[in-house]
Amino acid sequence: MKDSQASTIIGNIKNTLRQAITAAFEQVRANDQLTYEAMADFLVEVPREAAHGDFSTNAAMMMAKACHKPPRVIAEIITAAIDQKSAGVSSIEIAGPGFINFRMQTDWLNKCLTEIIAAGENFGRSQIGKGHKIQVEFVSANPTGELHMGNARGAAIGDSLATLLDMAGFSVEREFYINDAGNQIEKFALSLEARYLQLLGKNVDFPEDGYHSNDIIRVMEQFISENGDKYLSYEPEIRKPIFAEYALARKIADIKQALADFGVKYDVWFSERTLHESGAVANIVKYLQDQGWVYSKDGALWLDCQRFGEEKDEVLVRANGIPTYFAADIAYHQNKFQRGFETVIDIWGADHHGHVARMKGAMEAIGYQSKQLEVLLMQFVRLYQNGEILKMSKRTGTYVTLNELVEDVGRDAARFFFVMRSADSLIDFDLDLAKSQTADNPVYYVQYAHARICSILANAATADLSPQADTTKLSLITEPSELSLIRKLADYPDEVIFAAVNREPQRIATYLQEVAAAFHNFYAHCRVVGEEHDLSLARLSLIQATAQIIKSGLKAIGVSAPEKM
């Protein structure tokens, strides 16, 4: 991903250095100082340690093998050959195992600051995505219950990833797939019917594998208050769909509301049922049959998954004639691609990982490339309470809902918490800690930096300080804590790109903590208001840029940037 880089001052400098290094290699090869077949890929990066210069490259180390010389010897030769002046380099040193470290001529960081301020809210946006259509499908929970912690994690990750992709220049849509067809809806209907009868005083058994949670009792109470008991006399096959229809509409509305309260809004709510009704599911099965991917066994239709390397085959249509979830999912993904998405990202729980390879295989079978379907698996959220694992179960109705999470922990803290962890780490979530010590959440560290800046800006306003872009003397910014803050700020566009293309929104949470740390460090060393006039103005520009980036980054992960806390 080293070529994924924003067109910023930093990006331009990296390109310039890369060209200068490549030119130097070509020159010394022409002089027979070095012999090699081809240039290796090398990096030009901003070193983690400021002591290692403004930029550094590993080119000499990468070329060690090709040149048959030790890295430091190559570095000596290359360093002598680089045209420093035209590359804007003030000094070069060779360090460590063979890094070449560059120090740039002065004020390049100040130019970065100017650029950040000039770009304003757009700083962080780029066109890496070139407008390619990409879809992120996430949560897609069964509409038979309430959203739980796992859904909350998926919502935080999916929504943030979608925003970051948008910032990186992709054309993004968020989608929720409503599983409103199939077996679980049948079970759902049976459960609703049982509750209906029970609420009206009938002594009926509740289905063993039904949905036990209390919320569907509430739904049926509402149903009865609106429609009375007239369905007691109806045939089950007539009234069950009526119950299901009624309850689904309400459950889906609840889910929408819960997600909206969590700051997540979808572009499309896609109904599985429409795929069955339109014949899309039947058509894709027919298509696969025609293509020779399907065989009959024990009365069912099977997809030959072994043909694309799976261990076993999968049923597409059951012996009872009802298509499986797998068949519907193939039709669903065909539909996605027919809508013009070049890439489709699905965010699934780890319990679905067995589904990944066969879905990718199926994509090949229906004429798409398996890499067009990316599945981001997220590991489970394990809840702790009173020091013990809290086992979540829809069956017994014991789980913590998204609504409760937002109520107890708060939206900002919850979203930050989920997005700061990589999707593939198993999270231990201590409910007691989350409820009692929310101030320990790193989100407040970041938000505090923003609020602190807003407070300083307010002070500056009363002190009649207002920087003008064209006259502010940014060259007065020379303190190490100031410069390292600018350095960190200038990274923002590349951080967004990295998070987007690697599907790692947690990078932004980490980055924001680094920005906040750099700011707090600056604050401890430098005053803004009360210094000499021009210096105050310059620092005002610096903290404005900082606030702008913190706000932008928090927004990208769905967290607010309060001006006061």
Add this chain to the structure above:
RNA sequence: GCGCCCGUAGCUCAGUGGAUAGAGCGUCGGCCUCCGGAGCCGAAAGCGUAGGUUCAAUUCCUAUCGGGCGUACCA
């Protein structure tokens, strides 16, 4: 058994094959006559184990141990 994911500080977790592996919480010690102390500075403490590839491995590969998940005509 087989497959996927994860083992990093006392705890929860970051870490694009590179230079001295980071943060929060916890522990210990400093810092407000000064823009918000929800802050800053410092200390102790770590890459499960064993091989391999590489100039260079926490990162890639293999094995092994430990944890999670899956292995349905469920989704």
